[in-house]
Amino acid sequence: MLEKLSSGLKEALRKITKAGYIDKKVLDELAKDIQRTLLAGDVDIILAQNLTKKIEERALKEKPPKGMTPKEHVIKIVYEELVKFVGKKPEIMMRPGKIMFIGLYGSGKTTSIGKVAKYYQKRGLRPALIGCDIHRPAAMDQLSQLASQIHVPCYAPKDVKDPIEILKTGLEKFKKYDIIIIDASGRSALDKDLAEELKKLAEFAKPDEVLLTIPADLGQAAGEQAKGFKELVGITGIFLTKMDGTARGGGAITSCAITGAPIKFIGTGEKLDAIEVFDPDRFISRLIGFGDIQGLLEKAKEAEVKPETVKKIVEGKFTINEFYEQIKSIQKMGSLKSILGMMPGLPMKLPKDFDVSKQEEKMKKWKYAIESMTKEERENPRIIDASRVKRIAKGSGTKESEVRELLKYYEQMRKMIKMFSGKRGMISKLAKKFKGFKL
Ligand SMILES: Nc1nc2c(ncn2[C@@H]2O[C@H](COP(=O)(O)OP(=O)(O)OP(=O)(O)O)[C@@H](O)[C@H]2O)c(=O)[nH]1
Ligand SMILES: [Mg+2]
Known part of the structure; x- marks a missing residue:
C-alpha cells in the first residue's frame, strides 16, 4: 500500500540524514522532494505547497530541543506536520449502537460491513446485519452470504420492497445484539433520490454512526464526494476502501481530511481481515519508516x-x-x-x-x-x-x-x-x- 509515496518520503528524509548541515538550500530541496512525492500520490498541489511551506518555516525558525541535532529536528518537524496533514485520530464507537453504511455503487459497502462486523466481533461486541438495499436483489444474497461466513445473524429479505419496513422488523429482531449494521442502497451518483432515501432511512434508524465508503482510487476526487454526502445526508465518518493497489491513496486521504469528516477505517484488501483503524500517527510512522x-x-x-x-x-x-x-x-x-x-x-x-x-x-x-x-x-x-x-x-x-x-x-x-x-x-x-x- 502506498509504496511510491513511502519510498519518496523516505528518500527525502534520507537525504536530510546525509546532508552536511541544515541550511536554506537543503530545506528548499527537501520541500521540493516532498512536494514532488505528494503530487505523484495525487495530493492537491496547493495543499502540498502549504505543507512544505509550513515545514520550511518551522525548520528555519524553531531551535532544536535539548539533545536533538538540527537534522533530527527537521525530520521530527516533517513527521509532525505529515501527521497533522492526514487528519485527526478518529473515535471508534466501542459500545453498543447502530451503524449505517452508505456509498455509491461498488464503493465497497457490503465488504466493509463484513469487515466492521468482524472487527467488533473480535472485540467482544455482538454484531447483526440488516440489508436495506432493495434495488438490487443480488445485494441481499451477498450480505447474507457474508454474514454466514462470519457467523453473524442477518436480516436481508428479498420480498420486502420498503426499506423502512425491513428496518423496523430487523431492529426488533436484533434488539439483543450490540452492533446493528445497516446496508443501504447505492447509486451511480449522489442524486436527490438517493439523498432522500438515505435521509429517510437515517431518520428511522437513528444510527450512532453513518459511515460513507469511498474507494481510495478516486484520489483527490474522494474529498468532493465526502463533502457532498456530508452536506446532503450527514455522515459521521469515512471508510476509505481499496487502499491496496492504488497510488492515489494519499490524495484521497488528504482531500477527505479537509472536509472535516474523519476517516475512521481503511480497507486494504478484499478479505475480511483487511481493515485498519485509521490512525494518522501510526499511518505516517509506517509510511516514513x-x-x-x-x-x-x-x-x-x-x-x-x-x-x-x-x-x-x-x-x-x-x-x-x-x-x-x-x-x-x-x-x-x-x-x-x-x-x-x-x-x-x-x-x-x-x-x-x-x-x-x-x-x-x-x-x-x-x-x-x-x-x-x-x-x-x-x-x-x-x-x-x-x-x-x-x-x-x-x-x-x-x-x-x-x-x-x-x-x-x-x-x-x-x-x-x-x-x-x-x-x-x-x-x-x-x-x-x-x-x-x-x-
Ligand atoms: N482490493 C480491495 N477490494 C475491495 C476492498 N473493499 C471492497 N473491495 C472489492 O470491491 C468490490 C465491490 O465491493 P462491494 O462490497 O460489493 O461494494 P458495494 O458498495 O456494496 O457495491 P454495491 O452494493 O454494488 O453498490 C468487490 O469486488 C470487493 O471485493 C478493499 O479494501 N480492497
Ligand atoms: Mg453492496
Whole structure:
C-alpha cells in the first residue's frame, strides 16, 4: 500500500540524514522532494505547497530541543506536520449502537460491513446485519452470504420492497445484539433520490454512526464526494476502501481530511481481515519508516505471540526460536509481509519470494524440523552440519532438502532483519528517540 509515496518520503528524509548541515538550500530541496512525492500520490498541489511551506518555516525558525541535532529536528518537524496533514485520530464507537453504511455503487459497502462486523466481533461486541438495499436483489444474497461466513445473524429479505419496513422488523429482531449494521442502497451518483432515501432511512434508524465508503482510487476526487454526502445526508465518518493497489491513496486521504469528516477505517484488501483503524500517527510512522511498533504489538497480541519475541525481532535478534514463533503464528497473524511492514526501518515492499505464508504445507514441515532441533542448534544454527541435518530430517519425518531449505530461508530473513534494524537504520533509531518506543 502506498509504496511510491513511502519510498519518496523516505528518500527525502534520507537525504536530510546525509546532508552536511541544515541550511536554506537543503530545506528548499527537501520541500521540493516532498512536494514532488505528494503530487505523484495525487495530493492537491496547493495543499502540498502549504505543507512544505509550513515545514520550511518551522525548520528555519524553531531551535532544536535539548539533545536533538538540527537534522533530527527537521525530520521530527516533517513527521509532525505529515501527521497533522492526514487528519485527526478518529473515535471508534466501542459500545453498543447502530451503524449505517452508505456509498455509491461498488464503493465497497457490503465488504466493509463484513469487515466492521468482524472487527467488533473480535472485540467482544455482538454484531447483526440488516440489508436495506432493495434495488438490487443480488445485494441481499451477498450480505447474507457474508454474514454466514462470519457467523453473524442477518436480516436481508428479498420480498420486502420498503426499506423502512425491513428496518423496523430487523431492529426488533436484533434488539439483543450490540452492533446493528445497516446496508443501504447505492447509486451511480449522489442524486436527490438517493439523498432522500438515505435521509429517510437515517431518520428511522437513528444510527450512532453513518459511515460513507469511498474507494481510495478516486484520489483527490474522494474529498468532493465526502463533502457532498456530508452536506446532503450527514455522515459521521469515512471508510476509505481499496487502499491496496492504488497510488492515489494519499490524495484521497488528504482531500477527505479537509472536509472535516474523519476517516475512521481503511480497507486494504478484499478479505475480511483487511481493515485498519485509521490512525494518522501510526499511518505516517509506517509510511516514513518509523515503523508501527504499537500496531505490531497489537497484531502479535491477537495472534498470541509473546511480546518478547516481537521485541527481539525489532532489536535485530533473530534466532531459530523467533523464527519458530513466527511460523507458529503466521496463520493467525496474517502475512509475514504485512507484519514486517510495521517494523521500523524495513522497506514497505519486500522481495516477492519473501512471503511463504501461503505455503502452509512447507511451514508445517519446517515447524516439525525445528521441533527436532536441540536448544543449542536453535540458538546457533551455524553448527548444523550435514550429519545434524540428517538427524533432524529423520527425527521430524522431513526430507534433508527441506531442512536445508528451512535453514537457508531463516538465514536470509536473519540477514534482512539485521540489516534494517541494526546500526544502519538511522531512521529507526530516530523513531525510538522521538517516540520513546518502549518495548
Ligand atoms: N482490493 C480491495 N477490494 C475491495 C476492498 N473493499 C471492497 N473491495 C472489492 O470491491 C468490490 C465491490 O465491493 P462491494 O462490497 O460489493 O461494494 P458495494 O458498495 O456494496 O457495491 P454495491 O452494493 O454494488 O453498490 C468487490 O469486488 C470487493 O471485493 C478493499 O479494501 N480492497
Ligand atoms: Mg453492496
